[in-house]
């Protein structure tokens with residue numbers, strides 16, 4: 001019998017309960033600006049040029065889009081926002097969002113920073129996860145060479161061993177502190193060596209509980225099959241499979257490269273096909289929870305609701321420790337806060353890093369929140385609705 005609490009993602013009073021009127025008005029202004037594709041385009045181009053010319057734009061970025069989507073520049077800066085979310089039962093994942101480095105010194109520094117987040121997560125039971133992007137701790141070029149089977153020079157071999165060492169150090173630290181590690185998925189042309197590495201880590205650290213999580217991008221045609229294969233391996237080698245399920249963030253890049261190099265596009269034929277496999281993936285995980293822990297990373301209302309229904313149909317409690325719902329900081333609070341209010345495990349990614357280094361991340365968020373086909377973004381509509389509700393309550 002389905003005894004699951006019903007969740008409404010329309011309840012803006014719960015969604016924005018942590019926001020003061022002033023904070024909400026500021027968000028309203030920001031999302032309103034982002035609604036205009038032309039302004040986002042002009043703004044991002046202006047910023048790119050300003051940063052190249054070293055113009056002093058950092059304070060402007062920091063007070064606007066950075067504040068909206070990031071926790072701060074350092075782990076310490078994130079504390080306030082993290083505690084605020086914890087008050088509403090929502091956990092946070094410190095996400096060091098520095099991108100685009102290609103040198104060993106930076107890789108080493110970023111790996112140490114991630115271990116620092118493990119230490120912090122280890123002492124905050126409400127924030128039991130850490131996350132990293134493999135391309136942050138190793139060269140994309142090298143990962144691609146390994147993927148296509150190129151013979152490596154001694155120097156490259158050493159660099160590859162360093163990547164493996166860094167991944168192991170992070171997973172080992174997490175294992176010691178009983179913190180879960182999410183390993184983000186990126187482009188398909190570097191994913192094979194990462195997958196090998198991640199499954200090595202699962203065999204090593206996931207025998208008793210899910211510590212290491214791989215990411216399954218369901219916008220890829222072959223990913224549902226890969227999820228099933230990963231489960232079979234977990235059964236065969238007797239470990240817990242950590243599954244982070246997402247749709248996938250690199251569609252345009254993937255399609256463009258496939259077309260330029262003349263190989264088959266790995267992305268699903270259309271959005272419906274990606275949605276169908278994502279939801280099939282959720283169902284598969286719920287039906288195999290004996291060996292799977294599921295982390296659902298999505299802003300899609302249907303998929304989040306569908307997961308609550310699957311849990312209900314299988315008599316799984318909302319706070320079952322094997323299932324987590326997750327959204328990005330600054331986005332889809334209507335999903336996060338309403339799920340948390342109904343008792344589900346919700347964790348928000350809280351990106352942080354020096355302002356200049358998280359700019360690519362901020363541009364992606366701004367683009368995501370522009371209007372599509374003349375329709376205002378969902379965030380903007382919800383904030384407007386909540387402001388109107390508050391105005392009506394005070395008159």
Ligand SMILES: Cc1cc2nc3c(=O)[nH]c(=O)nc-3n(C[C@H](O)[C@H](O)[C@H](O)COP(=O)(O)OP(=O)(O)OC[C@H]3O[C@@H](n4cnc5c(N)ncnc54)[C@H](O)[C@@H]3O)c2cc1C
Pocket residue numbers: 183184185186215217219246247248249250251267268269270271272274296297298299300326327328349
């Ligand atoms: C907590 C969290 C963690 C994440 N981690 C990762 C990660 O490690 N790696 C990663 O790649 N992404 C990651 N993402 C981003 C994610 O993959 C999606 O890009 C983003 O969340 C939008 O998808 P959605 O499920 O929220 O819903 P929706 O907004 O309903 O779906 C949009 C997505 O559908 C897919 N799509 C859209 N149009 C088409 C089409 N024509 N054909 C096929 N597919 C289409 C694309 O994946 C697109 O991003 C993460 C997201 C969250 C919330």
